[in-house]
Amino acid sequence: MSFELTILGSNSALPTSNRYPTAQVLDVPGRCFLIDCGEGTQIQLRRNKISFSKIRHIFISHLHGDHYYGLIGLLSTMNLLGVKSDVHIYAPSELKTLIQPQLDFIRGEMSIKPIFHPLNLKKRQTVFENKNIEVLSFPVKHSIPTVGFLFREKPKQANIKKEMIKAYNIPLAKIKDIKAGADFETEDGRLIPNEKLTTPPPKPKSYAFCTDTAFHPPIAEIISGVDLLYHEATFLEELKDLAEKTLHSTARQAAEMAKISNASKLLIGHFSSRFKKLENFKTEAREVFKNTELAIEGKKYII
Incomplete structure (x- = not known):
């Protein structure tokens, strides 16, 4: 399974003529996750040819406007397009209070059904899970309660070697146990170790999203070994004092987080x-x- 991350917005609070506020789409086979929804997100979805009907799960890290001001516009457009689906929104509980009056003002019957899932802003939790992937939220360090998200593929079972099935006359009923890690005992009493019978599965893929946040070492343990880490880098070191005052990070601090968390790759x-x-x-x-x-907005990053 591969993850494909598309950057829709890479700027901080103030958009520029060529950079939008935060928004990303993580495409996992069978699921399409929107992470934050800054102003202009629906325009960027159009530009990147991402179908609105694929958006079923939206994750909002915190309630600063540059991370959710695009949400009501996106939901309204999905409704105008006649998208008929539940849209699950994982966000601080206050978000529903903020946008429900706008949803109520939309004329006619809503074709989409927003379903709000309040996040625990003080400790990590599993917020979404299916047979292939789980999504965790975890607290980061910012001026208001904020969470990061970890998207993690579930481990797969080992693959049994076909030649071993024939060589040891392994019955079909035993294959499931062997793939789950069991050894195999032959009819004449020999114990064949699992590692001889199987090939290990690919390492599960993972992606961590950490913004907005100051440099916060406790994050490292949660995202340890992540394949791709997106970490905010609002400032350069020359403005480190401003980063500390506003509880943001510098590019160097983002790199330090990638280093101590043993990430494979860093995206700032x-x-x-x-x-x-x-x-x-x-x-x-x-x-x-x-x-x-x-x-870089419009660029895709493959995990």
Whole structure:
């Protein structure tokens, strides 16, 4: 299973002429997850040819406007398009209070049905789960209660070697146990170890989304070993004092988080609008964590 991440918005609170506020789509086979929904998200979905009807699950990290102001517009458009589905929204509980009056004002019967799932803002929790993937929320450190999200593929069973089935005359009834990790005893009493009978499954894929947040070491244990880490980098080190005051991070701090969490790759975004060019962010982060990329709008990142 592969994950495909599309960046819709990479800027912080103030949009620029070429960077939108935070929004991303994580496409997992069978599911399409929208992560944050800043102003202009539906325009970016159009530009990137992502069908509105695929959006069934929306995750909102916190209630600063640049992370949810695009939500009512998106829901309204989905309704006008006649999308007939439940839309699950995982967000701080106050979000429903904020946008329900706008939903009530939409004329006619709603074709979509928003279903709100309040997040626990103080401790990690599983917020979504099916047979293939689970999504965890966890608290980060910001000026208002905020969570990050960890999207994690569930481990698969080992693959049994076909030649071993024939070589040891393994009955069909035993295959399930062997794939789950059991050894096999032959008719003459020999014990065949599982590692000889099987090939290990691929490592489960994982993606972590951490914004908005100051540098917060407790996050590292939760996202340990993640394949791709998106971590905010609102400022450069030259504005570290401002980052600390506003409870945001610098590019170097994002890289430090990737390093201590043993991430495979780092993606930085949520750039302050005061920076017109972004190459210095990548340069600063790569001094600490080499495998760093910039979150570029419209670009897809494959895990």
